[in-house]
Amino acid sequence: MILRRRYHVHPPGIVYCIITTLLGLGALNSQNNLLFGAFGLALGGLLISGIVSGAMLMGLRVTRLGVEPAPEGEPVVIRYEVENRSRIYPIFAVRIGEHRSHGATFQRHIEPRETLVMHLAPRSRARLSAACPSERRGEFTLGATQITTRFPFGIIRKSIIIPEHTLGLVHPRRVDARRLNEAVGRALAGEDPCSDRQWQGAGLDLLALREYTPGDSPRRIAWRVSARLGELIVRDSQPTKPARRWVALDLTAGDSAMAGDDACENAIALTAAVIARITTSGAAPGLLVPASGLRIAPTPATLQGVAGATTEHAKERELIDELARLDLSRCRPAPMDIGSRIGPNASVVVVSARTLTTPTPPRQQRTSPGNSEAVTA
Amino acid sequence: MRLDAKLRSALFWMIGIGVQVYCIAEANVTLSMLAAPVWLLAWPVSMSVKGRPLPKLVLGLIALGLTIRVLAAAIVSPEDFVAAVSRYIVWLQLLKLFDRREPGDVAQAMALSVFLVLGSCLTSNSMWLGVGLLVYTPAALWGITIYQLYAEALRTGDGEFRDRPVPPGAFSHLRRLGAGAGVAAMGVAVVVFLLMPRGYGEGFLGDVGVVEPVSVSGVPEEVRLGESGLISTSFAEVLSVVVTDEQGRNVGELVKPLYLKALTLDEYANGRWRQSRQLYNARGRASARSHERPLVFHGVTDESNVVEGYPVYEQRIRFLTGDRTRMPTMNRAIRMEPDDDDPRSVRVNAHDITLFNVSGLALSSYTVWSQPDAPRVPPEGLRDALDWRYPRGFEGSAAQRLAQRWIGEAGLSRDPDLWVGPDDHEIARLFEARLQKEFDYTLEMIAPEPGEDPIDMFLTRTKAGHCEYFASTMTAMLRSLGIDARVVTGYAATEYNETTGAFLVRENQSHAWVEARTEPDRWRTYDPSPSAEVATAHQGPSGLVAFARRAIKAANAFWIDHIVGFDRNRQAQALGSQRSRLRAFFEGLWPTPPESPQGESDEQINEFRAAGTRTLIGAAIQVAGLVVGAFGLSVALIILMRRLDLFFEARQRRHERLRHDPEHALRHRQAAFFRRYQKALRRAGHPRGVSTTPMAHALALGSVSGDAARDGAALTALYYRLRFGQVLLGEEELEQAERLLGRITSALRSAR
Incomplete structure (x- = not known):
C-alpha cells in the first residue's frame, strides 16, 4: 500500500510563512546578518517540521480492530492498533480519526472523534480507542483512517489516509423495558392467561431472585425475602421448557402506507427493548418484520443457566443487529399476516408504529390454528 | 511529570x-x-x-x-x-x-x-x-x-x-528528537545564512531592520590643546586590523605598534589644530586654483602608485564601533577596496593620502595596501598635486627658539627658504629623539594661562603633556625651520591578538604623531611621544580578568568577522573555495586526457593512465574513508546518546522511586553509612571492583587488619539487611554501623 503525505494549510502556518517572508525581506533590506540567521532558522523550522512529522507519519501503521456497536445516543467505540515501524523516530502527538472518503457512510450515524497517540517508542505498538457519539440508528461504513499531526512546531498540518473498510452499527436507542406497562410486563413474564408459560407451567427449580417490576405476578413474589430486604423481590423459576416469543414489528400507518420515520424509529426502539426483555425473562425471541420481509425464528436455548444466557444474548444481539440494519427506505407496506408467517400456537408481541410518536405499549396476540387472537395490553 | x-x-x-x-x-x-x-x-x-x-x-x-x-x-x-x-x-x-x-x-x-x-x-x-x-x-x-x-x-x-x-520514556525521546530537530534546523539556518545573496536589495524598504552602529568616538576633526581631543580612557573597540605582507603572512608582531592614519591637521591657530581648507602653491602661498582638495583615485585600484623595491602591506580593516567616515590606514596607501560598499563612495585625499567614506552608508570593512616607507608617486595627470608647500609659521615662538638651539647643538643647519633641505630627516630625527627624552608624558591635562599658547606652555612651563602636545610641538618646530610638517591623528595599535592574528584597536589608543616632508616626494612618520609611556597609556587591561576579556574579545572578533561582517566578498570567498575544492575533487576522480594522445608515446599514455588510476583509487579511498568515518561517528553518537539516555532514565527512575516510595527513600537515607564506607575505602586505595561483592570486598580488608575485615563484614551484613532484606534498621543498629565505620576509618588511616 502506497501512502501519500498530505499537507494542509492552516492559520498558524500562514502566519508563520508571512513572518518568515518578512524576516527574509528585512534581512535583504538591512543586510543584517542576524536577520539572515533568523530567517534561516525560520526556514529550517519549516523544513524540519515537515521532515520530522512526515517521517513519523510514514513510520506509523494503524489497523482498525473493530467497531463496538452501541444504542443510538451512546458512544460507538472504534478500536485501533497503532504500530511504529520506524527504528529511529518516536511518535508524538498523532491524532487518529475517520476520514470521509473511500465510501465512508458514517456521517449520518456517528459523530467521529479522534484519539491521540501521545507517545509511541520506535518499534512498538499500542491499542487505542475512540468513543464516537452515535446520532442515528443504522449500519455504516468506515472508509479510511486519517492520521494527522502538527508536531513538532505546529507550522504545517500533515496527514496520511489509510483506506480500510469496516462496518459498524448503531443499535436502536435504548428504552427501559421496565417502563413498559404492567400488562405487557405480565404478558412477557408469562403470567398472561394466553402465555405458553402458563400452559407449560413454571418450573420448580429456582433460577434467580430479582427486583419486582410492574407486571410480575404476585404469586411469584418471595415474601420472606421481600420482608427481610424491605423491597419486593420476585422469584424466577427455571422454565421446564424454554419459551418462545415472537416479536412482530408493524411499520404501516394504516391502509397500505408506511408510518412516519419517527414513528418507525420509536417502534424499532421499542421492539429492541421488548426483545431484550424477552431475553432477560429466559425466553427465546424471534423477529418478524413484514415490511422488510425479515423473519428470524426464535431459537430454543439448548443450554440452561449461564451458558444458556450467553446463547440467548447472542440471539438478542443478532436480532438487534438486524433491527439496526433495518433500512426504512427499502421497507414496503405489507399485511401483518402473522398466522401464515409464524405458524400456530406461537406467542407474539406486536409492536405497531401506527400511533407511536413516543414509545407506547405493544399489543400481544396469540395465534391459534385458523385464527389469531390479539391481546391488547 | x-x-x-x-x-x-x-x-x-x-x-x-x-x-x-x-x-x-x-x-x-x-x-x-x-x-x-x-x-x-x-x-x-x-x-x-x-x-x-x-x-x-x-x-x-x-x-x-x-x-x-x-x-x-x-x-x-x-x-x-x-x-x-x-x-x-x-x-x-x-x-x-x-x-x-x-x-x-x-x-x-x-x-x-x-x-x-x-x-x-x-x-x-x-x-x-x-x-x-x-x-x-x-x-x-x-x-x-x-x-x-x-x-x-x-x-x-x-x-x-x-x-x-505522559507515558514513561516520552520526555527522554522528546529530548532526543527535539535536540536532533534543533540541530538540523540550525544546520539549515547555517546553509541559508551562507547561501542567501548579499548586497542585493539593500535599502529597498528604507530603514527596516537596519542596525545603526553605536558611535563611540572616532577621530575628531580638530585637536584643541589643553581642552579636549584624542585623549580617552575608554576601552571601547574601534577597529580590528589584520596586517599581512605580500606573501600573505601575518606580520602583526613585526609592525607593532601599528600606526593607522586617519586625518592630518595642518593649520594651527589659538591652540587648535585643524585641517586646512586652503590649497597652497609651491611658494607656500594660497592658491587661487581651487578651494577643494584634489582627489586622486576614487576608491578604485590604482596600481600606478606602487613603488618598486618597497614592501607592500595589506590591511584588512573592520569597523567595530565608532565613526565610519574616516578610514584609518597605514601610511601611504596605494590601493584600497571597500568590502561591502560601492567603491566609488570612498575618496582618497591626494594631499595627505587619507581615506574617507562619502557615501553616507554604513561601511563595515575595507582592505588597503600600503607602502609606508616608499616615496610618493602620484598618478599621471596629477603630478602638480605634489608641487606645493605649507606656509612657514611659528616664527619667534618658543618652538622656533628651541628648534634653532637643538640643531645648533647638533651641528646641523637649515635654510628656511629651501623647499627640502639635505638634513631635514636628521633634524626631524633629532627633534623626535630629544622630545622623547627631555619631556614627560602625562595624561594630566593642564589648561594654559589666559593668552598663553599651549605649545609654549608645554615647552617652557610644564614640560609634560600627552601625544597631542608632543606632536604639535614637533610640527611647530619643523614648520618654524621651513620644513613641511603636519600633525597626524589616528590610532597607535598595540593590542595584537595572536589567536585571531588581528590588532584590536581601542578608543584609548587614539594617538597623534607627525609627518614631515624630508624629500620632495616623500613624507616620513615621526612619533615624538615617549614610546614606553605611550605604550603604558595605550595598553589594554591586564591580569586574569584581562585574559578573560581578551578571550572574549577574540570570540567577539570572530563574531564580527564571520557572522556580523559576513558580506558579499566573504560569501564569495567561502563559497568560491568550496567550489574550487569540489572541482578539484571531481577532476581528480575523472582526469582529463591529453588533447592529442596520438602524439604521445605509449609510455606517456600508460603513465597518464596509471596516474588516473592512482587518482581514482585515491579518491575512492578518500570517499570510503569519509563514509566509514561518518558511519563510525554516527554509531558512536548513537551509542553515546543511548548511554546518556539510559543514564538519565535510570536516574529519573531512581528519583521517581525515591519520591513516591517513602520507605525506599528512608532505606536510601539509612544506607548513607555504606556509601561513606565505600568512599573511605576508595580514598584509602581499596576501591571495590565491579565483579566483587561487598562482603568479599570487606573480607579483603584482612590485608589491612583482621579487625578491619571483621568490622567491614559486620557493616556489610547490616547493609545487606537493609538492601536485600528490605528491613529498616533500628536506632541501635545505625549507631553500631557508625561505630564500625569509625573503627574502619581509623584502621585505614593508621595503615596508611
Missing part, C-alpha cells in the same frame, strides 16, 4: 531567557535587574502544580497600570514609543507567568517572547546577543514542542488526554 506542568516550566524558561536577550540587545541593565527577581518569583507558580497564581483582579490591575504607562509614554515622548512598547511586552510576559490560563494564553505568551527576541535582532548585532540567541533558540524550540504536544492532547477527544500522565 504532567504535561501542563512541563509546559509551564518551558514557558518559564522561554520568557526568562527571552527577556534577558532583549535586555542584552538594548543594553538595559536596569530592566534586566528588575525583571530577573520578578521572573524568579514566578518559579513556584510555573513549576508546581499547586503553585497559586495571583488573583485575576490583581493581574488585571497591574496590566491596566502597565497599559496606562505605555500610553503615557507615547504621549510624553513619542520617539521612545517603540522602546516603551517593548518594555510593556516584557512586563506583560512576566505577568503571564503569574497567571494560570488556557493553552491559548500560553501560545500568546510564547509568541510575544519570540517577537521580542526577533525585535532584539533589529536593534543590535553584538556577540552577546548572539550568545543569548544560542541559549534562547533551544529553549524556544523545546517550549513550542511541548506546547504542540499539549495542544494536540487538548484538541483530541473531549480533552480527556489533557490530564493523563
Whole structure:
C-alpha cells in the first residue's frame, strides 16, 4: 500500500510563512546578518517540521480492530492498533480519526472523534480507542483512517489516509423495558392467561431472585425475602421448557402506507427493548418484520443457566443487529399476516408504529390454528 | 511529570531567557535587574502544580497600570514609543507567568517572547546577543514542542488526554528528537545564512531592520590643546586590523605598534589644530586654483602608485564601533577596496593620502595596501598635486627658539627658504629623539594661562603633556625651520591578538604623531611621544580578568568577522573555495586526457593512465574513508546518546522511586553509612571492583587488619539487611554501623 503525505494549510502556518517572508525581506533590506540567521532558522523550522512529522507519519501503521456497536445516543467505540515501524523516530502527538472518503457512510450515524497517540517508542505498538457519539440508528461504513499531526512546531498540518473498510452499527436507542406497562410486563413474564408459560407451567427449580417490576405476578413474589430486604423481590423459576416469543414489528400507518420515520424509529426502539426483555425473562425471541420481509425464528436455548444466557444474548444481539440494519427506505407496506408467517400456537408481541410518536405499549396476540387472537395490553 | 506542568516550566524558561536577550540587545541593565527577581518569583507558580497564581483582579490591575504607562509614554515622548512598547511586552510576559490560563494564553505568551527576541535582532548585532540567541533558540524550540504536544492532547477527544500522565520514556525521546530537530534546523539556518545573496536589495524598504552602529568616538576633526581631543580612557573597540605582507603572512608582531592614519591637521591657530581648507602653491602661498582638495583615485585600484623595491602591506580593516567616515590606514596607501560598499563612495585625499567614506552608508570593512616607507608617486595627470608647500609659521615662538638651539647643538643647519633641505630627516630625527627624552608624558591635562599658547606652555612651563602636545610641538618646530610638517591623528595599535592574528584597536589608543616632508616626494612618520609611556597609556587591561576579556574579545572578533561582517566578498570567498575544492575533487576522480594522445608515446599514455588510476583509487579511498568515518561517528553518537539516555532514565527512575516510595527513600537515607564506607575505602586505595561483592570486598580488608575485615563484614551484613532484606534498621543498629565505620576509618588511616 502506497501512502501519500498530505499537507494542509492552516492559520498558524500562514502566519508563520508571512513572518518568515518578512524576516527574509528585512534581512535583504538591512543586510543584517542576524536577520539572515533568523530567517534561516525560520526556514529550517519549516523544513524540519515537515521532515520530522512526515517521517513519523510514514513510520506509523494503524489497523482498525473493530467497531463496538452501541444504542443510538451512546458512544460507538472504534478500536485501533497503532504500530511504529520506524527504528529511529518516536511518535508524538498523532491524532487518529475517520476520514470521509473511500465510501465512508458514517456521517449520518456517528459523530467521529479522534484519539491521540501521545507517545509511541520506535518499534512498538499500542491499542487505542475512540468513543464516537452515535446520532442515528443504522449500519455504516468506515472508509479510511486519517492520521494527522502538527508536531513538532505546529507550522504545517500533515496527514496520511489509510483506506480500510469496516462496518459498524448503531443499535436502536435504548428504552427501559421496565417502563413498559404492567400488562405487557405480565404478558412477557408469562403470567398472561394466553402465555405458553402458563400452559407449560413454571418450573420448580429456582433460577434467580430479582427486583419486582410492574407486571410480575404476585404469586411469584418471595415474601420472606421481600420482608427481610424491605423491597419486593420476585422469584424466577427455571422454565421446564424454554419459551418462545415472537416479536412482530408493524411499520404501516394504516391502509397500505408506511408510518412516519419517527414513528418507525420509536417502534424499532421499542421492539429492541421488548426483545431484550424477552431475553432477560429466559425466553427465546424471534423477529418478524413484514415490511422488510425479515423473519428470524426464535431459537430454543439448548443450554440452561449461564451458558444458556450467553446463547440467548447472542440471539438478542443478532436480532438487534438486524433491527439496526433495518433500512426504512427499502421497507414496503405489507399485511401483518402473522398466522401464515409464524405458524400456530406461537406467542407474539406486536409492536405497531401506527400511533407511536413516543414509545407506547405493544399489543400481544396469540395465534391459534385458523385464527389469531390479539391481546391488547 | 504532567504535561501542563512541563509546559509551564518551558514557558518559564522561554520568557526568562527571552527577556534577558532583549535586555542584552538594548543594553538595559536596569530592566534586566528588575525583571530577573520578578521572573524568579514566578518559579513556584510555573513549576508546581499547586503553585497559586495571583488573583485575576490583581493581574488585571497591574496590566491596566502597565497599559496606562505605555500610553503615557507615547504621549510624553513619542520617539521612545517603540522602546516603551517593548518594555510593556516584557512586563506583560512576566505577568503571564503569574497567571494560570488556557493553552491559548500560553501560545500568546510564547509568541510575544519570540517577537521580542526577533525585535532584539533589529536593534543590535553584538556577540552577546548572539550568545543569548544560542541559549534562547533551544529553549524556544523545546517550549513550542511541548506546547504542540499539549495542544494536540487538548484538541483530541473531549480533552480527556489533557490530564493523563505522559507515558514513561516520552520526555527522554522528546529530548532526543527535539535536540536532533534543533540541530538540523540550525544546520539549515547555517546553509541559508551562507547561501542567501548579499548586497542585493539593500535599502529597498528604507530603514527596516537596519542596525545603526553605536558611535563611540572616532577621530575628531580638530585637536584643541589643553581642552579636549584624542585623549580617552575608554576601552571601547574601534577597529580590528589584520596586517599581512605580500606573501600573505601575518606580520602583526613585526609592525607593532601599528600606526593607522586617519586625518592630518595642518593649520594651527589659538591652540587648535585643524585641517586646512586652503590649497597652497609651491611658494607656500594660497592658491587661487581651487578651494577643494584634489582627489586622486576614487576608491578604485590604482596600481600606478606602487613603488618598486618597497614592501607592500595589506590591511584588512573592520569597523567595530565608532565613526565610519574616516578610514584609518597605514601610511601611504596605494590601493584600497571597500568590502561591502560601492567603491566609488570612498575618496582618497591626494594631499595627505587619507581615506574617507562619502557615501553616507554604513561601511563595515575595507582592505588597503600600503607602502609606508616608499616615496610618493602620484598618478599621471596629477603630478602638480605634489608641487606645493605649507606656509612657514611659528616664527619667534618658543618652538622656533628651541628648534634653532637643538640643531645648533647638533651641528646641523637649515635654510628656511629651501623647499627640502639635505638634513631635514636628521633634524626631524633629532627633534623626535630629544622630545622623547627631555619631556614627560602625562595624561594630566593642564589648561594654559589666559593668552598663553599651549605649545609654549608645554615647552617652557610644564614640560609634560600627552601625544597631542608632543606632536604639535614637533610640527611647530619643523614648520618654524621651513620644513613641511603636519600633525597626524589616528590610532597607535598595540593590542595584537595572536589567536585571531588581528590588532584590536581601542578608543584609548587614539594617538597623534607627525609627518614631515624630508624629500620632495616623500613624507616620513615621526612619533615624538615617549614610546614606553605611550605604550603604558595605550595598553589594554591586564591580569586574569584581562585574559578573560581578551578571550572574549577574540570570540567577539570572530563574531564580527564571520557572522556580523559576513558580506558579499566573504560569501564569495567561502563559497568560491568550496567550489574550487569540489572541482578539484571531481577532476581528480575523472582526469582529463591529453588533447592529442596520438602524439604521445605509449609510455606517456600508460603513465597518464596509471596516474588516473592512482587518482581514482585515491579518491575512492578518500570517499570510503569519509563514509566509514561518518558511519563510525554516527554509531558512536548513537551509542553515546543511548548511554546518556539510559543514564538519565535510570536516574529519573531512581528519583521517581525515591519520591513516591517513602520507605525506599528512608532505606536510601539509612544506607548513607555504606556509601561513606565505600568512599573511605576508595580514598584509602581499596576501591571495590565491579565483579566483587561487598562482603568479599570487606573480607579483603584482612590485608589491612583482621579487625578491619571483621568490622567491614559486620557493616556489610547490616547493609545487606537493609538492601536485600528490605528491613529498616533500628536506632541501635545505625549507631553500631557508625561505630564500625569509625573503627574502619581509623584502621585505614593508621595503615596508611
